[in-house]
Amino acid sequence: MTVYSSSANVSERASAAPSLAIxxxxxxxxxxxxxxxxxxxxxxxxxxREPYKDLWALPGGPLTHVDSLQDAASRNLRETTGLTPSYLxxxxxxxxxxxxxxxxxxxxxxxxxxxxxxxALADESENVKWFRADKVGDLAFDHNAIVEYALRRLRNKxxxxxxxxHFLGEYFTLAQVREVYExxxxxxxxxxxxxxxxxxxxxxxxxxxYLQGGKHRPPRLYRFTGRPGLDPDNRSTP
Amino acid sequence: MTVYSSSANVSERASAAPSLAIxxxxxxxxxxxxxxxxxxxxxxxxxxREPYKDLWALPGGPLTHVDSLQDAASRNLRETTGLTPSYLxxxxxxxxxxxxxxxxxxxxxxxxxxxxxxxALADESENVKWFRADKVGDLAFDHNAIVEYALRRLRNKxxxxxxxxHFLGEYFTLAQVREVYExxxxxxxxxxxxxxxxxxxxxxxxxxxYLQGGKHRPPRLYRFTGRPGLDPDNRSTP
DNA sequence: TTAGTTATAGTCATTTTGACTAGAACTGAT
DNA sequence: ATCAGTTCTAGTCAAAATGACTATAACTAA
Numbered sequence: 001m002t003v004y005s006s007s008a009n010v011s012e013r014a015s016a017a018p019s020l021a022i023x024x025x026x027x028x029x030x031x032x033x034x035x036x037x038x039x040x041x042x043x044x045x046x047x048x049r050e051p052y053k054d055l056w057a058l059p060g061g062p063l064t065h066v067d068s069l070q071d072a073a074s075r076n077l078r079e080t081t082g083l084t085p086s087y088l089x090x091x092x093x094x095x096x097x098x099x100x101x102x103x104x105x106x107x108x109x110x111x112x113x114x115x116x117x118x119x120a121l122a123d124e125s126e127n128v129k130w131f132r133a134d135k136v137g138d139l140a141f142d143h144n145a146i147v148e149y150a151l152r153r154l155r156n157k158x159x160x161x162x163x164x165x166h167f168l169g170e171y172f173t174l175a176q177v178r179e180v181y182e183x184x185x186x187x188x189x190x191x192x193x194x195x196x197x198x199x200x201x202x203x204x205x206x207x208x209x210y211l212q213g214g215k216h217r218p219p220r221l222y223r224f225t226g227r228p229g230l231d232p233d234n235r236s237t238p
Numbered sequence: 239m240t241v242y243s244s245s246a247n248v249s250e251r252a253s254a255a256p257s258l259a260i261x262x263x264x265x266x267x268x269x270x271x272x273x274x275x276x277x278x279x280x281x282x283x284x285x286x287r288e289p290y291k292d293l294w295a296l297p298g299g300p301l302t303h304v305d306s307l308q309d310a311a312s313r314n315l316r317e318t319t320g321l322t323p324s325y326l327x328x329x330x331x332x333x334x335x336x337x338x339x340x341x342x343x344x345x346x347x348x349x350x351x352x353x354x355x356x357x358a359l360a361d362e363s364e365n366v367k368w369f370r371a372d373k374v375g376d377l378a379f380d381h382n383a384i385v386e387y388a389l390r391r392l393r394n395k396x397x398x399x400x401x402x403x404h405f406l407g408e409y410f411t412l413a414q415v416r417e418v419y420e421x422x423x424x425x426x427x428x429x430x431x432x433x434x435x436x437x438x439x440x441x442x443x444x445x446x447x448y449l450q451g452g453k454h455r456p457p458r459l460y461r462f463t464g465r466p467g468l469d470p471d472n473r474s475t476p
Numbered sequence: 477t478t479a480g481t482t483a484t485a486g487t488c489a490t491t492t493t494g495a496c497t498a499g500a501a502c503t504g505a506t
Numbered sequence: 507a508t509c510a511g512t513t514c515t516a517g518t519c520a521a522a523a524t525g526a527c528t529a530t531a532a533c534t535a536a
Contacts (some may be wrong), residue, residue, distance in 0.1 A: 018258060018301065018303065019255055020255050020256060020258065020344060062255075063255070063256065063333070063344070065255075065256065065342060066335075067335075068333055068334050068335055069331060069332075069333035069334075069344070090330060090331060092328060092469070092470060093307060093328060093331040093346045094307075094470070095301070095306055095307035095346070096306050096307075097304075097305075097306055104303060106258060106301075106307070106346075108331045108333070108344075145470055146470070148470075149470040160398070173483090174483090174484095175482080175483080190525075190526075190527090191482085191483080191484090192483095192484075192485080192486090192526095192527085192528095193524075193525065193526080195483085195484075195485095196485090196524090197523095197524090200523095214482080214533080214534085215480095215481075215482085215533080215534055215535080216480085216481045216482040216483075216532075216533050216534065217481080217482050217483045217484085217531070217532040217533040217534090218482095218483085218532075218533065219482075219483055219484090220483085220484090231330075232330060232332070232383055232384070232386075232387040411514090412514090412515095413513080413514080428494070428495075428496090429513085429514080429515090430495095430496085430497095430514095430515075430516080430517090431493075431494065431495080433514085433515075433516095434493095434516090435492095435493090438492095452502080452503085452513080453502080453503055453504080453511095453512070453513085454501075454502050454503065454511085454512045454513040454514075455500070455501040455502045455503090455512080455513050455514045455515085456501075456502065456513095456514085457513075457514060457515090458514085458515090
């Protein structure tokens with residue numbers, strides 16, 4: 001906590017640096033209650049103090065002096081939700097003057113992907129709850145805008161980059177990859193054409209194994225080889 | 239400036255919030271000395287104090303409490319270089335622990351494009367100088383990494399987005415657009431094929447006018463209609 | 477054994493891309 | 507006035523990518 005000397009006058013105080021916070025938008029796929037198909041969800045935490053007391057908000061906290069930005073995001077993620085992300089990337093720094101009614105706050109926001117297995121055993125409690133990404137309701141601060149932007153970024157990254165695999169485990173079927181695309185982009189894709197595209201990308205490796213236990217013809221399992229990394233300080237699996 | 243009371247002990251001091259700074263990577267096209275073809279340049283400022291005294295660095299300064307992040311970038315840009323950008327977008331927040339030897343600094347970095355007319359009449363002095371983007375030498379802090387990342391982002395945005403036109407004036411020829419691509423991506427493109435692509439994008443509008451005064455057949459002038467805007471707080475022409 | 481379902485390969489027409497040709501329209505030199 | 511040089515611009519053609527679709531393989535459940 002910053003401590004001002006008693007001689008600090010008003011103007012010195014007013015020009016003090018804005019406080020810095022870290023928040024994270026965490027995405028995971030979970031089966032929809034209705035259709036059972038995977039859909040996009042994110043965890044939110046309930047605010048237990050003013051401002052915006054009792055409203056839902058993105059997990060976050062102040063930046064501690066011992067952590068780099070990414071470490072801070074990673075730590076905060078773990079401490080508030082118990083999750084370990086398979087992907088973590090900086091989203092944007094939000095620094096509008098009136099984001100918080102009480103003080104000037106600059107939030108550096110990260111976005112993360114977690115695998116369904118992780119997401120399934122995530123802490124859910126009175127104050128931590130998962131919401132469908134398209135139905136989060138009214139959030140605290142400017143967090144609705146942040147979630148919206150994170151969704152845009154996720155969709156964009158999915159269409160170009162190689163981020164889809166971080167929703168899945170090490171081995172996956174091509175149909176599972178297609179389901180990720182369908183859930184995130186909210187479209188239906190032709191299975192045959194989609195599979196042709198994936199098979200032409202060199203980073204997807206055929207394994208000799210097949211997914212057993214399904215109701216129909218057992219699909220072949222694949223593996224993703226290749227790193228995402230575009231960020232300047234990306235360590236890809238934080 | 240933050241003032242600490244004499245009673246602030248070491249741990250309080252150590253946990254004080256990191257200071258926040260704004261920097262900008264400014265790109266412009268200028269004719270190469272050798273070939274005369276446009277190439278990518280950026281202005282740097284000489285540091286007049288420690289650390290890294292006398293080394294070149296990105297223009298920047300502390301975040302003042304009256305400005306939003308983008309306003310701060312815009313203001314700083316103008317005050318240090320005299321430039322008015324045609325495009326300004328947040329690049330990344332750099333917050334490694336040891337970016338500055340003297341204190342913990344989090345820098346929110348923007349990148350900007352300015353038109354050649356602007357760049358030509360930019361202040362250049364003892365302490366402000368333009369460098370070729372691929373030959374900046376050793377810069378202060380982690381600014382080499384930042385410039386590199388900004389270049390990556392510019393190239394990426396150019397390949398997909400609609401950012402090329404911000405290097406040019408309101409009216410331009412298709413060959414000029416091609417020269418932007420060639421300069422930034424450092425390749426040669428087939429004029430006929432490139433032109434076919436541009437003509438198939440609806441945001442490029444044919445005007446009735448032609449660029450006169452050239453040495454050869456006068457090319458038709460075009461106009462770009464359509465806004466870039468992907469950023470959450472983008473005001474596109476700041 | 478059969479019906480149902482998903483996995484997977486392949487076909488075919490359309491669109492997009494890359495390499496290239498050729499005429500149009502200007503300037504500057506002869 | 508003519509011609510050489512250059513860029514602008516439209517067009518051709520084969521190769522590659524895409525979208526819609528068909529057909530067969532391989533499993534489960536009844």
